[in-house]
Amino acid sequence: xxxxxxxxxxxxxxxxxxxxxxxxxxxxxxxxxxxxxxxxxxxxxxxxxxxxxxxxxxxxxxxxxxxxxxxxxxxxxxxxxxxxxxxxxxxxxxxxxxxxxxxxxxxxxxxxxxxxxxxxxxxxxxxxxxxxxxxxxxxxxxxxxxxxxxxxxxxxxxx
Numbered sequence: 001x002x003x004x005x006x007x008x009x010x011x012x013x014x015x016x017x018x019x020x021x022x023x024x025x026x027x028x029x030x031x032x033x034x035x036x037x038x039x040x041x042x043x044x045x046x047x048x049x050x051x052x053x054x055x056x057x058x059x060x061x062x063x064x065x066x067x068x069x070x071x072x073x074x075x076x077x078x079x080x081x082x083x084x085x086x087x088x089x090x091x092x093x094x095x096x097x098x099x100x101x102x103x104x105x106x107x108x109x110x111x112x113x114x115x116x117x118x119x120x121x122x123x124x125x126x127x128x129x130x131x132x133x134x135x136x137x138x139x140x141x142x143x144x145x146x147x148x149x150x151x152x153x154x155x156x157x158x159x
Contacts, residue, residue: 002139005029008061010043012073015143022137024090026107028063028114028130029138031087032070032123033145034079040142041074043067045090047106048113063113071121086123087147087159088114089138091130107131127159 003013005021013019014037021029021044033040043066047053050062059065075081091111111130118125129136129149139148146158 005042005044007044008046008058008066010041010060010066010070010073012039012041012070012077013142014039014077015141018139018141020137020139024136024138025092025094026090026110028088028090028110029136030063030067030070030114030118031140031147032067032074032079032084033087033140033142034074034083035085035145036083037078037080038142039074039077039079040140041070041077042138042140043070045110045114048109063110063117067114067117067121067123071123081122084123085126086118087127087140087145088125089129089136089147089149089159092135093131093133094135129157129159 001017003019005011019042028045030043045063046061050065091107134151137150149157
């Protein structure tokens with residue numbers, strides 16, 4: 001069965017299920033996976049930093065809080081933090097604009113925030129497909145650790 005993760009959402013799964021999120025633009029699909037236990041989780045991160053937004057209770061929306069919460073969810077399913085690795089995809093610059101305004105470089109800021117959070121939590125980033133200027137749909141297979149990336153007009157790739 002495909003476990004779906006919506007925007008600013010998270011979920012966990014284990015084989016034989018797979019986990020999917022659709023339409024990543026500047027958002028990032030962060031997968032945390034314990035290769036020994038074969039348990040994984042995915043969070044669809046929309047924004048880099050929860051401290052910049054007031055009165056928002058959706059922790060999955062942000063890199064800093066969403067990844068922390070996802071780690072706790074997979075540990076609750078039997079993962080061991082010291083074995084957990086990460087794969088990420090997304091963070092595109094969806095609009096071709098020439099600007100130095102950081103508020104318009106959401107994809108780039110999301111990539112930086114995700115990497116910073118993974119480092120702070122001591123989780124090794126083992127693969128990524130980030131940046132560029134196109135959207136992605138991603139599917140993770142916890143039995144093999146294969147992260148499949150589909151994009152319109154591009155070859156399907158696995159990382």
